[in-house]
Amino acid sequence: MSRYIVTGTNRGIGLEFVKQLLAQGHDVLATARDPEAVPALRELQHTHKQLTLLPLDLSDESSIASFAREASAQPIDVLINNAGVYGPRNASLGVLRTDDWAEVMLIDLIAPIILTQALLPALRQGKVKRIAFLSSMMGSIADNSSGGAYIYRSAKAGLNQAVKSLAVDLSKEDFIVLPLHPGWVQTDMGGPNAQIDTKTSVTGLLQRIQNSTAGDSGKFLNYDGKTIAW
Numbered sequence: 001m002s003r004y005i006v007t008g009t010n011r012g013i014g015l016e017f018v019k020q021l022l023a024q025g026h027d028v029l030a031t032a033r034d035p036e037a038v039p040a041l042r043e044l045q046h047t048h049k050q051l052t053l054l055p056l057d058l059s060d061e062s063s064i065a066s067f068a069r070e071a072s073a074q075p076i077d078v079l080i081n082n083a084g085v086y087g088p089r090n091a092s093l094g095v096l097r098t099d100d101w102a103e104v105m106l107i108d109l110i111a112p113i114i115l116t117q118a119l120l121p122a123l124r125q126g127k128v129k130r131i132a133f134l135s136s137m138m139g140s141i142a143d144n145s146s147g148g149a150y151i152y153r154s155a156k157a158g159l160n161q162a163v164k165s166l167a168v169d170l171s172k173e174d175f176i177v178l179p180l181h182p183g184w185v186q187t188d189m190g191g192p193n194a195q196i197d198t199k200t201s202v203t204g205l206l207q208r209i210q211n212s213t214a215g216d217s218g219k220f221l222n223y224d225g226k227t228i229a230w
Ligand SMILES: NC(=O)c1ccc[n+]([C@@H]2O[C@H](COP(=O)([O-])OP(=O)(O)OC[C@H]3O[C@@H](n4cnc5c(N)ncnc54)[C@H](OP(=O)(O)O)[C@@H]3O)[C@@H](O)[C@H]2O)c1
Pocket: 007, 008, 009, 010, 011, 012, 013, 014, 032, 033, 056, 057, 058, 059, 082, 083, 084, 085, 086, 107, 134, 135, 136, 137, 181, 182, 183, 184, 185, 186, 187, 188, 189, 190, 191, 194
């Protein structure tokens, strides 16, 4: 059994990661901005002693630093950087605002890398050495034929580039680093008309995270295992 950290677990894909990892018998450190205020997480903690909850706000550097200190008390096997924001739904030319854009860049691109950097010493002590990032097909430049969505698209495209560097830099230490597209998923972000439910998405994502080999590291993968063009 391994020790996993998952960010953004109070709802959506993050909460489903926690459920499936606990069902597999792993130790899970689940983060949310205020985890004690989330009934679903508290209920899971009653039934699963191997679940630990800690607060983490990715928009706050001091929150990242204090979380990393506590989380690093034991080795970490797998880090799943799941938390993310879409930003304003209407991010088209003419209405773009610097503040909106900067906030999404911070949460979706900068903070996951800074968090990973802070957790690296404990990840180096882990047995499994895997780091996953929830990216998005909307970050694919090759797939962008419809334009718009400047803010979310650019944040996830930037994340892909940073994650590629991380995969290259950590390859000599046998880390597997994966930018993953979860599919279009029925969550608050994906909306009710999305194509798949969180169970289907996370089942596929966990197969990628747990079964990928060194040759997959740094590839942009869909939840079903298909490679996505950058
Ligand atoms: N759903 C899709 O179709 C889809 C498609 C492609 C990629 N993705 C990616 O998949 C990941 C999960 O998406 P989802 O659909 O589950 O979204 P969601 O339902 O909107 O959940 C987003 C999660 O991120 C957390 N979060 C947001 N800002 C945060 C911050 N500053 N600090 C800490 N946590 C923060 C949220 O916590 P709060 O409740 O506290 O805000 C929530 O737990 C995201 O990275 C998203 O970009 C989703």
